[in-house]
Amino acid sequence: MEMAEKTVAEWYANHPISAPHILTKLTNLRGSTKDVTPQELYPYDQDHYDGLNANARLADKTQMKPGDHVLDVCAGLCGPARWYVTERGVDVTGIDISPNRVDGAKELNALVGMQDQIHPILGSAMDMPFDDNKFDAAVSQESFLHIPDKAKALSEVFRVLRPGGRFAFTDWVMHSSLSEDEMEQYSQRFACQSLLSIPEYQAKLEQTGFKVVSADDVTASWGEILARRLSMYQTLDAEAERAGNPSKGDEFLKMYAQFVSDVQQRRIGGVRLAAEKPQ
Template sequence: MSSTHTLAPVPTPVPEEVGRLYDRLTALDTAKTGGSLHLGYWDPEDDEVPLVEAADRLTDMMTDRLGIDENHRVLDVGCGVGQPAMRIARRTGAHVTGISISHDQIGRATELAEAAGLGGRVEFRHADAMRLPFEDDSFDAAIAIESVFHMPDREQVFSEIRRVLRPGGRLVLTDFFERAPIPADKRPAVDRLLRDFIMTLAQPEDYVPMLRRAGLRFVELLDITERSVRQTFEQMSRTTHGEEEMQTAFDEEADEKFSPAAMLGVDEFGSVLLTAQKPA
């Protein structure tokens, strides 16, 4: 039996540890992923489109749900190295403020935006999403691409986002969730992923009650798993970035580390696109 079977339960994420993980990942060559740090989105007929392109497509799908233009201010919660924020600013003309718990990501994102001539339209700031350093009602929309699963309490984050959104403003996010109970033989691969990336999986039935308690109105929930998860892990498992380089970022003590290939066939591991709105 593999040693991963003896792993203790996946702990609640600690933001500072997540920040250090992303500091280490920022040292890797993110050009291979086009700067995005999230899944791609594929149509059934275009399975082979590169991850870089498919990842931008997911950003665009989410952006289209924000209802924004050049008059609006957008908050990007968990902004990575800024690729989604820059793409949103270019496509819509909106002003985007990105926050990350990783100091190194904020440094890299700021450099990349300046190099792209977007310094006036996007800005990046180190902050914890659990306590957003912004005034009430200060953004027209918020996006959170694959970031809330790293946070200790999704409901608290939703509540903070609601506070900083203006009435009528939208939140669009993607998250990982347990689509169906994960069978015992697939649990080690999933636990390894959750542990190495310091994440928790949501339960699908929790989203609407969490949003309601946070003061947000539910708008839409899309299970995008079939268009995103397998294709991303397949492409990652074919690159050194997925299998070797990335492992240098994880816990050196661990005898087994995250492997994208180990996630192939884990159909219970789901990805969701969720839209909510602050009541007008």
């Protein structure tokens, strides 16, 4: 694991979206975790913006169909994976660098009886332990910001996709350059390694060999979603601290408010990209 990846894994070891917190919350809500459904997990296990809508958009963009083998790059707790299995009838392999998230994903998959359809793997997006041309489709959500060498990760996705397979993903982008000091703040507070502009992202995909299918600027909708997410984090963080589970504390919440403001002013933003590996 590279140093930058170690920092990312440590950052996610201490994050309010965690399996222990989800299990505490479900037990408080319904008395036990017996017979939990994937639907009951959805309010807590999706670590990206726009929840289930975002999953549906990516699923549509990749054109995944029942029976497909799908790769989720940086799959987290496999919340999106459980949705793809339930709603699109695919099976999912999810790779993630954070041990607590891979363990949490396995625990939550077993809780809802999905251990045979979802395969969480501990590993780096920049060096994936999969054969060439293995997957029919690949997805990723708000994760490449953490990856130090995006070109390497994109070439890995390209390698493991079958010809004609599509990769659809969302990520943070930079609309206007940030000062060194601001970038340092994003690196310390969000484990953000680097940000590209939308045209730079398109160029990197093309250099990798992908054909870009679409590039949607989602900054305006993220501005609204993020304001709501800030209040969710405020509640979750306080709850997690009270329950003795991972939380991020006041400094993180202050920086999150700065992030929301940067998105609303279009300094930083989001993109949804879809690209195809040519036949």
